[in-house]
Amino acid sequence: MIRRLPNLRKKVIGLAVLTWASCLFSLSCVAADAGYPLDHIEPDIHDQASLQRGAKTYMNYCMGCHSLEYQRYKRTAEDLGIPENLMLKHLVFDPDTRIGDLMTNTMSAESSRNWFGASPPDLTLHSNLKGGPDWLYTYLRTFYRDDSRPFGMNNLVYENVGMPHVLLDLQGMQIKTCKQVPQVAPNGGDMRDPLTNEFIREEVCGEELVRRGYSPLEKVEGTGSLTTAEYDQVIYDLANFMFYIGEPARIDRTRIGWYVLLFLAFFYVFTWLLGREYHKEFHRES
Ligand code: HEC
Structure with missing residues (x-):
């Protein structure tokens, strides 16, 4: 048993190196995925008004196709400061839904695959994938007209995407020029x-x-009900909401983190005093 220990140690080190190398490799894969340079945003999960507007856009324009099935309505309502009855009345369109339900939808994967060529994935965790909020923010602002595609639209970030541009009425038509x-x-x-x-x-x-x-895109004059700045704000709020929903605990985590640091600073004083006492004893005896 004892003789086999060094062998085991070698294996553990080998495994660690392998894990580290595969992490590096997967990181480089993620970076390689984003061909088009992404626009950067700073999400702010403490901006409740922004999260509320993002939730409203999501429920109105995305939920029909993309569920958020790892999250419950109740948690969302609580975190976003939306009273439960208002949440059910204005943001949930299925009358049978209860506040404790998961945020699912009724679209079947099979029929959506027939309609769009790909089924719309669940988006609860999407902001933790790919390029995060930057990816979402850029993706939703770079649809452009392409008559060779089934829905007449293409996307700079996600080429040949199967999703129609559902916010076309707000943004207006963009063309490559x-x-x-x-x-x-x-x-x-x-x-x-x-x-x-x-x-x-x-x-x-x-x-x-x-x-x-x-x-390379230009907006066709006179299309879209929002100006470019207004549309960018709508997408910022939406990306912010999706960043929140990727890890709801982040709101508490960042708040509690400050208390923990404060506590540690406070605790340090007493630890230091105690340490000093021990030190005195130590010197006296030796
Ligand atoms: C009509 C149905 C439909 C609606 C509504 C819709 N999508 Fe999609 N979406 C799709 C489909 C289908 C795909 C898969 C496309 C593919 O893989 O080619 C997709 C893909 C995506 C992806 C990429 C997922 C990935 O694989 O990385 C994101 C992000 C996304 N949608 C966000 C949204 C947001 C945000 C909204 C609301 C503004 C929305 N979608 C509304 C159908 C829809």
Whole structure:
């Protein structure tokens, strides 16, 4: 038994190295998935008004296809500060639903696969996957017109996605265009005319636009009931809500964390005093 111990130790170390390597590998896989550069947002789970607006958008536009089946209505209502009766009245559309139920829907996986080519996944944990809230925020703002697709729409982040653009009425139609952008000077800055000091522009399209940090999409004038800024806010709130629902305990965790740190700071004083007493005894005896 004792002789086999070093062997066991080798195995444990080997396993640890393997786990570490596979983590690294999976991280690089996640990064490789996001081809289109994601726009960054800072979710704020303590902004209850934002979470409430996000929940409203989700229940109205997404819940029909995407369940949130690891979460209950009651918990959501409590965390978001929504009275239970108002939650049931305004945000739940099935009259048989009770407040303690899981947030499921009635769409069958089989028929949705027939309709969309893929069944809409449950989204409770989605913000913990892929690029997190940044991915959601960018994905929901980069649908564009593509007549070669069954629903006439495509997406920059999730190419050839089977989901229709359900927020089209709010956002309006976007199309892929070429844009007049400043030429790049040899030093990497924008090129200007030395006489007029104006930018010297050139027409750039597609991938090259993205590489230079511009969006290849343009909104068709007069479409969509919201301005771009208003739509971005709607999507921020929605991504914020989905970030919350990915780990509801985060709200308590970050609050309790402060108490724990405070307690530790307080406790440290007494530990230090006690340590000093022990130290005195130690010196006296030796
Ligand atoms: C009409 C049904 C339908 C509605 C409504 C809908 N989706 Fe989807 N969604 C789909 C389908 C189908 C897919 C799978 C697409 C695929 O894999 O090609 C999908 C995929 C997604 C994905 C990507 C999942 C993945 O695999 O990473 C996200 C995120 C998503 N939807 C979010 C939303 C949000 C947010 C809303 C509400 C604004 C919404 N969806 C509304 C049908 C729908």
